[in-house]
Amino acid sequence: MYITTTIPYVNARPHLGHALELVQADVLARHHRRRGEPVRFQTGTDDNSLKNVLAAEAEGVPVRELVDRNAAAFEGLRGPLELSFDGFIRTSGHPGHRAGVERIWRAVGHDLYRRHYDGLYCVGCEQFYPAGPCPDGHGEPLQAVSEENWFFRLSRYQDALAELIRGGRLRIEPAARRNEVLAFVEAGLADISVSRSAARARGWGIPVPDDPGQVVYVWWDALANYVTALEGGDYERWWVRERRKAHLMGKGVIRFHAVYWPAMLLSAGLPLPTDILVHDYLTVDGRKISKSAGGAVDPVALVAAYGSDAVRWWLLREVPRVGDADFTEARLIARYDEDLANGLGNLVNRVVTMVCRFLDGHVPEGEPPVGVSGAVHEALEDFDFRRAAAAVWTLVEEANRYVDREQPWKQAGPARERTLGGLVAACRELAVQLEPFLPTAAARVAAAVGGDRLGPPAPLYRRLSGVAH
RNA sequence: GGGGCGGUAGCUCAGCCGGUCAGAGCAUCGGACUCAUAAUCCGUGGGUCGUGGGUUCAAGUCCCACCCGCCCUACCA
Numbered sequence: 001m002y003i004t005t006t007i008p009y010v011n012a013r014p015h016l017g018h019a020l021e022l023v024q025a026d027v028l029a030r031h032h033r034r035r036g037e038p039v040r041f042q043t044g045t046d047d048n049s050l051k052n053v054l055a056a057e058a059e060g061v062p063v064r065e066l067v068d069r070n071a072a073a074f075e076g077l078r079g080p081l082e083l084s085f086d087g088f089i090r091t092s093g094h095p096g097h098r099a100g101v102e103r104i105w106r107a108v109g110h111d112l113y114r115r116h117y118d119g120l121y122c123v124g125c126e127q128f129y130p131a132g133p134c135p136d137g138h139g140e141p142l143q144a145v146s147e148e149n150w151f152f153r154l155s156r157y158q159d160a161l162a163e164l165i166r167g168g169r170l171r172i173e174p175a176a177r178r179n180e181v182l183a184f185v186e187a188g189l190a191d192i193s194v195s196r197s198a199a200r201a202r203g204w205g206i207p208v209p210d211d212p213g214q215v216v217y218v219w220w221d222a223l224a225n226y227v228t229a230l231e232g233g234d235y236e237r238w239w240v241r242e243r244r245k246a247h248l249m250g251k252g253v254i255r256f257h258a259v260y261w262p263a264m265l266l267s268a269g270l271p272l273p274t275d276i277l278v279h280d281y282l283t284v285d286g287r288k289i290s291k292s293a294g295g296a297v298d299p300v301a302l303v304a305a306y307g308s309d310a311v312r313w314w315l316l317r318e319v320p321r322v323g324d325a326d327f328t329e330a331r332l333i334a335r336y337d338e339d340l341a342n343g344l345g346n347l348v349n350r351v352v353t354m355v356c357r358f359l360d361g362h363v364p365e366g367e368p369p370v371g372v373s374g375a376v377h378e379a380l381e382d383f384d385f386r387r388a389a390a391a392v393w394t395l396v397e398e399a400n401r402y403v404d405r406e407q408p409w410k411q412a413g414p415a416r417e418r419t420l421g422g423l424v425a426a427c428r429e430l431a432v433q434l435e436p437f438l439p440t441a442a443a444r445v446a447a448a449v450g451g452d453r454l455g456p457p458a459p460l461y462r463r464l465s466g467v468a469h
Numbered sequence: 470g471g472g473g474c475g476g477u478a479g480c481u482c483a484g485c486c487g488g489u490c491a492g493a494g495c496a497u498c499g500g501a502c503u504c505a506u507a508a509u510c511c512g513u514g515g516g517u518c519g520u521g522g523g524u525u526c527a528a529g530u531c532c533c534a535c536c537c538g539c540c541c542u543a544c545c546a
Binding site for chain 2: 026139163174176177179181183184187251252254255280282318320322323324325326331334335338341343345346347348349350351352353354357358387390400401403404405407408409427457459460461462
């Protein structure tokens with residue numbers, strides 16, 4: 001399975017919203033790897049957005065400097081969030097990217113033509129609007145642009161796209177998003193501008209082949225990353241031969257991924273992605289996350305304060321499949337205490353304690369009294385991380401119930417050994433099931449219940465909130 | 470303007486093709502237990518399922534209108 005995230009433009013440091021998408025992609029990647037499937041998990045940054053240029057100007061630093069610094073911050077999420085991506089592409093630095101963009105451009109040449117265009121351009125959105133103001137409310141007024149650009153005959157692919165989506169060849173999840181895209185396509189597709197004058201782009205970006213006065217539209221440039229990130233044999237392996245190719249993205253950029261991008265590929269005669277997986281947005285304390293407004297939560301700071309398990313668990317367990325989710329530190333703490341400390345941590349702790357106290361640490365043979373069946377996989381196939389996380393957690397809940405039901409402290413001899421052996425086995429199984437979601441927790445649990453003889457108990461997670469006495 | 474998505478217990482949310490669907494978790498309250506991180510387990514209370522109509526033997530669950538929040542899209546139905 002080839003799994004990609006969108007590549008954010010790097011006009012600022014990453015916020016919690018980026019973490020959501022990366023963690024979701026990471027869970028998919030780890031899950032499918034664990035099933036023994038070949039997986040390539042690809043992410044990166046869009047360095048060529050005009051917004052990056054403007055951010056650099058506002059800050060008074062060279063574009064290159066700002067882009068390098070912020071891109072490094074995005075790549076640096078790998079450690080704190082425990083991301084397992086295999087590839088990280090930067091559109092300004094990746095050796096094959098520019099050449100790949102040019103190659104696609106030429107392959108699509110039969111659908112490109114020059115046209116004079118008068119329009120109002122919103123830099124914030126990187127797109128044209130027929131009339132102002134920008135619906136997203138980006139502060140700056142729309143730029144009146146009058147220039148000759150390259151256009152792509154998107155209109156030509158309307159029927160083909162509709163058919164691909166209707167037939168499920170191009171799967172869009174959740175279904176509501178699929179309907180949304182279908183409605184958009186069936187309403188009629190107009191050709192789109194795919195270049196801009198190099199002057200207006202401040203010279204930043206990839207020049208149009210054989211037309212140095214023009215720069216390739218940043219979206220064209222960015223979308224191409226999904227194939228340009230794959231060089232040499234990797235392209236053949238992951239874009240041509242791979243059966244499942246999934247793009248993860250936020251709801252704001254569906255049109256680019258589910259319409260423009262497939263149309264580009266159709267025109268170029270290249271294979272298409274198979275899954276478009278769309279998540280909604282996060283708000284923080286009830287407010288929209290705004291990179292510029294500072295209300296953004298720094299995922300790295302959050303991890304530093306609460307640990308990667310806490311952050312990943314909140315993102316996976318609390319964010320619904322449909323609808324924006326509101327992040328608050330209180331909710332994260334509540335989830336941490338309830339699930340990680342009281343649920344998982346306490347379970348492992350009580351099991352280890354009993355094995356040490358009653359059996360001198362020796363682990364008896366045992367079959368786990370609980371299991372998860374296919375619920376996790378089914379939920380992930382539906383792109384429902386919350387349901388998947390809940391499915392894994394049934395192991396914790398059932399194991400805790402099992403302890404209370406069997407009451408091993410009252411048991412003796414073989415009965416007690418059978419119970420405790422089963423519980424240790426259950427914890428080991430839990431470690432395995434947990435790995436795609438919480439790698440650190442999985443490792444901690446595995447360490448606590450590994451081997452023939454268990455060491456002394458040590459709490460895995462301390463409660464964060466004060467406990468009333 | 471068009472299209473779509475939400476509006477279900479105090480909070481966060483499940484409820485697919487209509488008939489144990491009125492639910493789960495948290496919070497509250499009561500009980501049990503003591504292996505454990507004052508944790509765990511069991512049980513209780515609480516909702517006119519946004520509003521108003523309609524279809525049906527039967528509707529959160531389908532249809533229409535409206536209200537609130539949000540998203541996409543379009544100044545050409």
